[in-house]
Amino acid sequence: MTRYTPGGDEHLFVEYSEEMTLEAFFTSILVSQELAVRKIDGITENCPANASLQVRFDPDVIAARDVQRELEDIEAAFGDVDKVLDTRIVEIPVLYNDPWTHEVLMRFRERHQDPDSTDIEYAARINDLSGVDAFIEAHSSTPWFVSTVGFVAGLPFMYQMVERRRQLQVPKYLTPRTDTPRLTVGHGGCFACIYSVRGAGGYQMFGVTPIPIYDVEQRQPHLRNSMIFFRAGDIVKFRPVDRAEYDELVAQVDQGAFQLRTADVRFELDAYTADQTGYPTTLVEALNGR
Structure with a gap:
């Protein structure tokens, strides 16, 4: 009620x-x-x-x-x-296990539940996954819904589009850090996020994306219409990249030449509820023009 x-x-x-x-x-x-x-x-x-x-x-x-x-x-x-939402799906490349969040998380191990492991190792273990690679697969293989944007300017909170039993869940740090790298892909509770700016934070840190999602100067093509990229209702598909591709994408961003992969989609709640495994796959296929 x-x-x-x-x-x-x-x-x-x-x-x-x-x-x-x-x-x-x-x-x-x-x-x-x-x-x-x-x-x-x-x-x-x-x-x-x-x-x-x-x-x-x-x-x-x-x-x-x-x-x-x-x-x-x-x-x-x-x-x-019918509950139908005309929205878009966005592909976000992620360098998991990157050196920048690793350096920060090692500085704050005393604030963590498991000081002897990394954030992503801890997340894999408490989700009963076999290791880091299995966690990355679980994190990136299914799309996420942007349910709200805020806390700091442009930061999206994302809800995983899988059955409740498969949702990744990880508690926040015992006490917040005073530092989090900009564009960190984080996780707290059942929500993923992307830190739009550098600053304090308590979410577990799994990697970084090279793609700016907030810029007051609106220098990137995908930010020309708004300094804040994400909006509630967006669907996000994470794509793992290696260090070489990450560096190449950073160079494209620096040159203002990066083109974000997006596609318009219609999300139907009843169709998703009826098939929570197959229906999200059809949304992801829209990124490939299928």
């Missing part, structure tokens, strides 16, 4: 579920999109998240109870329609 909670005088927090599910996420993003389409006087912005939505409004123009009434009306309407 949806729960509505006031957030001061100007915000209404809407919680669709106490746990992250794609069903709750879909409700959040579809309500958010419809709310934007309606352009209700007094509602100034809304932000969908993993299983919730926060709406900002001007109380001098519209009352909180009227905002809630609009949201309830939108949610009720979605009970009779």
Whole structure:
């Protein structure tokens, strides 16, 4: 049952579920999109998240109870329609086990659950995988849903598109680090992320991508329309690369010549629910024009 909670005088927090599910996420993003389409006087912005939505409004123009009434009306309407999202799938190259995150994680071993192993070794072990290679395969072989963007500018939180029993889960560091390399591919709980900037962090570190996802100067082709690349509803497919390819991609980025692989897709929640193994494969095939 949806729960509505006031957030001061100007915000209404809407919680669709106490746990992250794609069903709750879909409700959040579809309500958010419809709310934007309606352009209700007094509602100034809304932000969908993993299983919730926060709406900002001007109380001098519209009352909180009227905002809630609009949201309830939108949610009720979605009970009779298919949950479909027109979005895009994006390929993100990753150098797993890179030297930069390795140097940082070794500096902070005293803050880690297992000081005698690396982050990715620890993640493989607690997920009952045979080793690092098996973990990389599990991490990169299936797509991920971007459920929300934030915490710091442009950072995507991603939810793995597999059955619940197969989801990779790793706790955060016991206490946060004071350093995380920019563009680190991290993981905390059941969520993957990409650190858009260098800074503090507590997620396990598995590798780095050479692809900028946030740039105020918008120098890259894929950032020309927005300084923040990711948006909620994007689908991400990680692709492992070796050091030679990583360096080549960095050079392309430096020259402004890198072309990000993306494809438009239509995601149907019922189709995914019916076949959580085969359906994601059809989305990935869109990157190859199939």
